[in-house]
Amino acid sequence: MKWSYNTSYPSIDDLRDKAQRKIPRFAFEYLDGGCNEDVNLYKNTAELREVELKPYYLTRHTGSDMRTELFGHTYDAPFGIAPVGLQGLMWPNAPEILARAAFEHNIPFILSTVTTSSIERIAELTESRAWFQLYHPAENTLRDDILKRAGDAGYPVLVILSDVPTFGYRPRDIRNGLAMPPRMTFRNMLQIAGRPEWALRTLIHGQPAFATMKPYMPKGLDMKQLGLWMNKTFAGRLNEEKIAPIRDMWKGKLVIKGIASEEDAETAIRLGLDGIIVSNHGGRQLDAGESAVHSLVPIAAKYGNRIKIMMDSGVRSGPDVARAMASGAAFTFMGRSFMYGVAALGQQGGHHTISILKTQLQQVMEQICCARTSEFQRHIVR
Numbered sequence: 001m002k003w004s005y006n007t008s009y010p011s012i013d014d015l016r017d018k019a020q021r022k023i024p025r026f027a028f029e030y031l032d033g034g035c036n037e038d039v040n041l042y043k044n045t046a047e048l049r050e051v052e053l054k055p056y057y058l059t060r061h062t063g064s065d066m067r068t069e070l071f072g073h074t075y076d077a078p079f080g081i082a083p084v085g086l087q088g089l090m091w092p093n094a095p096e097i098l099a100r101a102a103f104e105h106n107i108p109f110i111l112s113t114v115t116t117s118s119i120e121r122i123a124e125l126t127e128s129r130a131w132f133q134l135y136h137p138a139e140n141t142l143r144d145d146i147l148k149r150a151g152d153a154g155y156p157v158l159v160i161l162s163d164v165p166t167f168g169y170r171p172r173d174i175r176n177g178l179a180m181p182p183r184m185t186f187r188n189m190l191q192i193a194g195r196p197e198w199a200l201r202t203l204i205h206g207q208p209a210f211a212t213m214k215p216y217m218p219k220g221l222d223m224k225q226l227g228l229w230m231n232k233t234f235a236g237r238l239n240e241e242k243i244a245p246i247r248d249m250w251k252g253k254l255v256i257k258g259i260a261s262e263e264d265a266e267t268a269i270r271l272g273l274d275g276i277i278v279s280n281h282g283g284r285q286l287d288a289g290e291s292a293v294h295s296l297v298p299i300a301a302k303y304g305n306r307i308k309i310m311m312d313s314g315v316r317s318g319p320d321v322a323r324a325m326a327s328g329a330a331f332t333f334m335g336r337s338f339m340y341g342v343a344a345l346g347q348q349g350g351h352h353t354i355s356i357l358k359t360q361l362q363q364v365m366e367q368i369c370c371a372r373t374s375e376f377q378r379h380i381v382r
Contacts, residue, residue: 041283044314064365080108088116088208101350128154163258300328318360
């Protein structure tokens, strides 16, 4: 399926600028910010963009094909939509917009446990082709019920999250009242008044809520009580003892997201996982850590022939996808790029963003004479 894109916004940076003008400041800063001083947020993309690719212009080249096989399915591009919490805060109905676009473009969409659409609704929209990402609950009974729902809905891949043992320290969110427990300030209300389209669409769709968690939440919670309940519910740190029963229960492919060390990659392999997403949560958790691409390179070199190695964090564009794959990733995921698109262009944002990324990546592949995505590594400048 071929989609055109809006020529007024030909880059992800254009979409980011438009999104900043369309949504309230507190929502944009929740999406755009990192943690502490944002060091790793910026380092993720800056260090990825230090990766250089070598073209082979005089080789025999008959065309480039970005289709990529992953877990038995051939996707139309080697990138997917990463899980993002509270997507409906940034733009009403955002997870459904992105899930539909991903399905129609044949790329994976990962639904977060704490976003604003439910397991069942996204499965319906994607004919059970979406992936599900689990924030591990403190209580095993809750974990088991969520996994049963995802299994019954036909999700082929479960992604368990390892890189949120604590909530990140995010000064912007604290100032904006989006820490736990959240609060609505007078300043936030003024920001909403200055974004009438966002306010009207939010009114139409209703206040964003944790749709997957709704069956488990006590009724009538105010904002402070909701924050305390979420803190208590997701106070579980992931470890070997918690992964092992998930591997036993889950019959589909099992992926762990947030790996940033060779030691943890070795453990994931020993526990029988099918894939690793090297990630630092988009720079939102550990400001003093490595960039994602720096973590990726040794992990991919050592374990790339033993488990499927993927990457997110810092990937913003088609050339960034190429750089990540040349560095050893078999597949990539992006969160902010897609949310900028939806916040900027609403219903068309998902299709537009995917079209930009496909067009950019195709151009890079043709420019360096790379026939298939599996051949990116031979083009890296070392």
